[in-house]
Amino acid sequence: DVVLTQTPSTLSATIGQSVSISCRSSQSLLDSAGNTYLYWYLQRPGQSPQLLIYLVSNLGSGVPNRFSGSGSGTDFTLKISGVEAEDLGVYYCMQATHAPLTFGSGTKLEIK
Amino acid sequence: EVQLVESGGGLVKPGSSLKLSCVASGFTFSSYGMHWIRQAPKKGLEWIALIYYDSSNKYYADSVKGRFTISRDNSKNTLYLEMNSLRSEDTAMYYCAMGIGDYWGQGVMVTVSS
Numbered sequence: 001d002v003v004l005t006q007t008p009s010t011l012s013a014t015i016g017q018s019v020s021i022s023c024r025s026s027q028s029l030l031d032s033a034g035n036t037y038l039y040w041y042l043q044r045p046g047q048s049p050q051l052l053i054y055l056v057s058n059l060g061s062g063v064p065n066r067f068s069g070s071g072s073g074t075d076f077t078l079k080i081s082g083v084e085a086e087d088l089g090v091y092y093c094m095q096a097t098h099a100p101l102t103f104g105s106g107t108k109l110e111i112k
Numbered sequence: 113e114v115q116l117v118e119s120g121g122g123l124v125k126p127g128s129s130l131k132l133s134c135v136a137s138g139f140t141f142s143s144y145g146m147h148w149i150r151q152a153p154k155k156g157l158e159w160i161a162l163i164y165y166d167s168s169n170k171y172y173a174d175s176v177k178g179r180f181t182i183s184r185d186n187s188k189n190t191l192y193l194e195m196n197s198l199r200s201e202d203t204a205m206y207y208c209a210m211g212i213g214d215y216w217g218q219g220v221m222v223t224v225s226s
Contacts, residue, residue, distance in 0.1 A: 039212065041157075041213060048207055048216040048217060048218055048219050049213070049216050050216070051213055051214055054212070054214075092156065094157075096212050099171060100171070100173050101162070102159065103157040103158070103159070106156050
């Protein structure tokens with residue numbers, strides 16, 4: 001199975017600060033058709049996960065543009081440009097290129 | 113508005129069976145693959161099953177293969193997860209999710225304990 005390694009496991013930020021989360025894959029997530037099925041989700045406390053980014057860099061519906069995704073192959077990054085209070089929670093990356101679908105272990109964002 | 117509403121969870125004994133349901137609305141259910149994903153208490157996310165839009169293909173995580181069965185009824189806009197031979201390690205919040213996690217339900221708790 002593909003292992004997704006997220007760093008850091010915990011992140012503490014002040015309002016307005018920009019932060020980045022890394023997601024490294026044990027295998028390339030580029031498929032034979034040229035697609036990279038790498039996704040980012042935010043799970044706020046007590047809620048179900050919500051989609052932030054799909055296919056590496058595409059913003060989900062209704063997601064603020066302070067969120068951005070980048071990367072290729074095995075290295076991917078989620079950036080939040082100007083953290084807001086509502087951004088606290090756990091961020092997960094997920095890959096759907098290789099079966100079975102797998103998730104990173106999560107990055108908990110705390111607001112200072 | 114897309115809505116996914118799970119039901120059917122509860123407290124059961126090891127070895128028991130349970131069937132979860134997920135009722136979908138706000139999108140053309142019959143056009144999308146659907147997943148079940150679970151989250152043990154204080155743990156991360158674990159994908160457990162996928163069913164294609166037309167039920168032509170079904171896939172399972174090794175941890176549930178042979179014990180869980182995913183199915184759907186497109187006429188009822190409903191996704192199911194039949195869970196047999198439940199174990200304590202199956203204790204988790206179970207989420208249904210549309211597409212490739214485009215939308216998730218609120219989850220339903222399954223607790224397996226004697």
